[in-house]
Amino acid sequence: MNQNAFCTLAEPNWRKLDGLLTELEAGKRPDPAELPRLFRQVSKDLAVARSRGFDSSLVERLNALALRAHQVVYVTRRGTLTRFAAFWTSTFPRAVRSEWRAMTAALLLFYGGGLVFMLAVLASPDLAYRFMSPFEIDQMQQMYDPANEMITRPGGASSDLTMFGFYIYNNVGIAFRTFASGLAFGLGSLFFVAFNGLVLGVVSGHLINVGAANVFFPFVIGHGAPELTAIAISGAAGFRIGWALVAPGRLRRAEALKVAARAVLPLVYGAGGMLVLAAYLEGFWSASAAPKTVKYGVGACLWVATAAYLLLMGRQRGARRAA
Numbered sequence: 250m251n252q253n254a255f256c257t258l259a260e261p262n263w264r265k266l267d268g269l270l271t272e273l274e275a276g277k278r279p280d281p282a283e284l285p286r287l288f289r290q291v292s293k294d295l296a297v298a299r300s301r302g303f304d305s306s307l308v309e310r311l312n313a314l315a316l317r318a319h320q321v322v323y324v325t326r327r328g329t330l331t332r333f334a335a336f337w338t339s340t341f342p343r344a345v346r347s348e349w350r351a352m353t354a355a356l357l358l359f360y361g362g363g364l365v366f367m368l369a370v371l372a373s374p375d376l377a378y379r380f381m382s383p384f385e386i387d388q389m390q391q392m393y394d395p396a397n398e399m400i401t402r403p404g405g406a407s408s409d410l411t412m413f414g415f416y417i418y419n420n421v422g423i424a425f426r427t428f429a430s431g432l433a434f435g436l437g438s439l440f441f442v443a444f445n446g447l448v449l450g451v452v453s454g455h456l457i458n459v460g461a462a463n464v465f466f467p468f469v470i471g472h473g474a475p476e477l478t479a480i481a482i483s484g485a486a487g488f489r490i491g492w493a494l495v496a497p498g499r500l501r502r503a504e505a506l507k508v509a510a511r512a513v514l515p516l517v518y519g520a521g522g523m524l525v526l527a528a529y530l531e532g533f534w535s536a537s538a539a540p541k542t543v544k545y546g547v548g549a550c551l552w553v554a555t556a557a558y559l560l561l562m563g564r565q566r567g568a569r570r571a572a
Contacts, residue, residue, distance in 0.1 A: 252303045256499075259294050263314060266291055270317050288318040306498025306505060312347065313512040339563035341519035346559070348516065351485035351492070355442055359481050362446035363453070370454025377455040380447065389452065393461040393468070416528035420476060424483040424520055428490075428513075435491020442484035449477070467541040470548030471534055474555040476527035479520040486513040486520070 250258075266287040273284075295311040297303075320340065345352060370377050377386060423445065430437020456465045490509050497505035534547075 252301075252307065255294075255297070255301075255303070256307070259290075262287055262290050263294075263311070266314060266318060270314075270321055273321055274317075284318070284322060288315070288322050291315050291318060304498050306493075306496070306500055309512065310500065310505075310508045313508050316344075316347075317511060336515070336518070337522070341515050341522075342559050342562040344512075344515035345482060345485075345519070348485055348489055348513065351488040352481070354488055355481040355484035358439070358442050359446040359449075359477070359484065362443050363450035366447050366450030367454040367457075368450075370451055371457060374455070374458045377451050377458075380451045381455075386455065389456070390459055390461065393456055393464045395461050395464055414528075416531045417525060420479075420524040420528055421521060424480055424524055427480060427483040428487045428517055428520075431487025431490035432494070433491070434494050435488050438484050438487025438491060441487075442481070445480055463541070467544040467548075468535050471544060471551055472527045472530035474527075474548070474551040475523040475530070478555050478559070479523035479527065482516050482520040482523070486516040489513045489516075 265283070269284060269287065291311060292315050295308070295315050298308050298311055366380075381389075423441075427438055427441040427445070430441055453465070456462055490506065490513065493505040493509035494502055500508065530551075535544075539547075
């Protein structure tokens with residue numbers, strides 16, 4: 250059976266499942282009696298489409314539909330706390346892994362670009378002034394002045410809480426722009442991921458040049474793990490949205506965009522949660538008086554934990570169900 254015949258035969262079931270899921274997700278209470286059958290059928294269709302090498306847009310559409318159905322079948326009737334736990338222990342990390350192509354592109358562009366510009370500034374210190382104004386550089390040098398030994402803020406807990414709120418506002422704003430600009434056929438996300446990598450590299454290189462590394466790196470290493478990773482995830486979500494518009498396959502662009510948006514929704518929610526965690530760490534830990542060796546140790550653990558979480562979490566659960 251070729252792809253056209255396959256789609257003609259299975260399309261009614263896919264549309265029926267999509268409509269049923271849309272109603273359930275909107276809080277309505279349609280008759281769910283057919284949901285298990287339709288879920289099993291779309292899972293079989295997804296396996297067939299993959300095994301026969303059908304169009305990637307079709308595979309992505311079926312994968313997104315099966316993921317939505319899986320969430321409804323296995324999660325909807327659980328309590329709120331259980332659903333919350335299921336999202337963080339399974340749905341989110343699995344969604345990140347399912348978008349590995351977009352994630353790879355975002356990580357290479359962000360960290361690779363940052364490394365290139367850091368090395369460029371290390372080799373040519375004046376290059377920093379081509380990307381940042383003298384006023385911005387002066388502020389940065391004052392903030393990470395080696396004479397301070399560490400970044401501190403007056404005001405105690407109230408100041409930390411204020412900065413926590415500021416960091417949430419700032420970080421979520423960056424991530425949202427990075428994701429939402431993917432609607433410009435992915436070019437906006439491409440720009441923001443590259444730009445943030447550039448800024449990271451230029452700032453790092455300049456602060457190393459002026460001898461402020463011993464203040465800068467202990468400050469950023471802790472909250473950097475969830476924060477920078479969340480920005481890359483937001484970029485990957487934007488790439489996925491943009492690619493759906495550039496190459497919708499056999500779907501209309503509006504339908505391809507709808508499928509992509511549903512597929513990346515867990516990425517957006519998860520990145521938001523990671524940014525809240527990063528804001529908490531930045532507000533209450535990064536500027537603390539903890540010894541630098543402790544900060545480096547905690548930071549290293551956070552980087553390892555973030556990578557292990559996204560790469561490994563939810564695999565065993567999925568394997569048991571597949572068996």
